[in-house]
Amino acid sequence: MKELERLFANNLAWAQEMREEDPDFFSRLVQQQAPEYLWIGCSDSRVPSNQIVRLLPGEIFVHRNIANVVVHSDFNCLSVIEFAVDVLKVKHIIVCGHYGCAGVKAALGPEKHRLMDNWLRHIRDVARMHSEALDALEDVQKCNLLCELNVMQQVRNVCQTSPVQKAWGSGQELYVHGWIYDIHDGQLRDLNVSSCDD
Ligand code: CO
Numbered sequence: 001m002k003e004l005e006r007l008f009a010n011n012l013a014w015a016q017e018m019r020e021e022d023p024d025f026f027s028r029l030v031q032q033q034a035p036e037y038l039w040i041g042c043s044d045s046r047v048p049s050n051q052i053v054r055l056l057p058g059e060i061f062v063h064r065n066i067a068n069v070v071v072h073s074d075f076n077c078l079s080v081i082e083f084a085v086d087v088l089k090v091k092h093i094i095v096c097g098h099y100g101c102a103g104v105k106a107a108l109g110p111e112k113h114r115l116m117d118n119w120l121r122h123i124r125d126v127a128r129m130h131s132e133a134l135d136a137l138e139d140v141q142k143c144n145l146l147c148e149l150n151v152m153q154q155v156r157n158v159c160q161t162s163p164v165q166k167a168w169g170s171g172q173e174l175y176v177h178g179w180i181y182d183i184h185d186g187q188l189r190d191l192n193v194s195s196c197d198d
Pocket of ligand 1: 066
């Protein structure tokens with residue numbers, strides 16, 4: 001279990017460094033979390049939300065799943081959105097996809113009759129809605145376009161959820177954004193599909 005010991009050693013060193021930099025850091029976090037952002041991203045280990053936008057613990061509320069999908073019957077994701085919007089009062093919900101997403105790639109291929117196919121079905125639906133544009137492209141471009149289209153669809157899905165509709169109905173300030181991350185250069189790009197209630 002040497003490889004796990006390394007994680008505990010890392011943790012100890014990290015906690016010490018944080019305290020040296022800011023002695024009140026942890027005691028402040030204990031009081032409450034007040035993040036301004038909810039991040040809905042892919043579980044991919046190469047797209048760690050806090051690190052790529054350089055935010056500290058306490059600054060971003062996070063939900064990640066395979067291919068950053070927001071499904072209206074997924075009580076896990078809906079509960080996260082509700083808590084973030086209703087209780088934490090985040091100002092921004094960011095749906096962040098990434099190019100080369102393995103989940104999106106799998107949704108373009110044949111079904112393998114695994115449990116995951118049912119999850120990827122949501123992305124196949126997105127692909128079917130845009131089949132004309134996608135069919136004109138080859139492998140990598142096709143996958144990258146579907147990564148973008150998937151983010152745009154998930155932004156729409158977030159907007160239609162009951163917590164977001166309720167927030168907008170009561171005049172709460174809340175924006176929903178669609179971003180995409182490129183693993184090649186580590187950079188984020190805004191897909192300019194931001195939504196608010198007006
Ligand atoms: Co992915």
